[in-house]
Amino acid sequence: MRHACPVVGDSMIVTHDEPAARARTNYIVRLSLAADGLPGRYEQVWTRTEDNVSCELCCIPFFTYDLSLGDVVRQTSDDGEYQIVSKAGHRTIRFAIQDEKFRHEGHDSLLAAIASVGCLAEFHGHMAGYGAIDIVGERQSESVRALLSPLAEQGLLMWEWADP
Numbered sequence: 001m002r003h004a005c006p007v008v009g010d011s012m013i014v015t016h017d018e019p020a021a022r023a024r025t026n027y028i029v030r031l032s033l034a035a036d037g038l039p040g041r042y043e044q045v046w047t048r049t050e051d052n053v054s055c056e057l058c059c060i061p062f063f064t065y066d067l068s069l070g071d072v073v074r075q076t077s078d079d080g081e082y083q084i085v086s087k088a089g090h091r092t093i094r095f096a097i098q099d100e101k102f103r104h105e106g107h108d109s110l111l112a113a114i115a116s117v118g119c120l121a122e123f124h125g126h127m128a129g130y131g132a133i134d135i136v137g138e139r140q141s142e143s144v145r146a147l148l149s150p151l152a153e154q155g156l157l158m159w160e161w162a163d164p
Helices: 100-105 107-116 138-153
Strands: 027-032 042-048 054-057 072-075 082-086 091-097 120-123 130-135 157-163
Touching: 027 072, 027 082, 091 138, 100 107, 107 120, 107 138, 130 138, 138 157
Parallel strands: none
Antiparallel strands: 027 042, 042 054, 054 072, 072 082, 091 130, 091 157, 120 130
């Protein structure tokens, strides 16, 4: 299911307020979402680079498919087109909270549950209801799916693999 998490509002550039590996960052890159079905829209990602060419992702992508924390990309145009240089072995699940009450009352408990299984997560704004989870290994994958699936069955949120 592509685009379970639509770009929020009228903004053409999605940003990361609290990147998962903020302490490592030294460069911000704007990636085009055109290949993901959102022409004219971009995701601004926090990265680490030594040469201003190859950039390691230091955030968990909200909307860009097939990228995860630690992957290395190289921009191929001034308009945000890019190519993947290397994969870090992480995977990304993203979700959209659909239930307004759960968004406000369940946000902190959801974040705590994600952290309790050892995963990093980012939210697109504290109460925006969109998030991305960094998955390292099958154990985390199983734990996160076990956490999110019942919430999806109850209609509280939708989730998808953004980088399976």
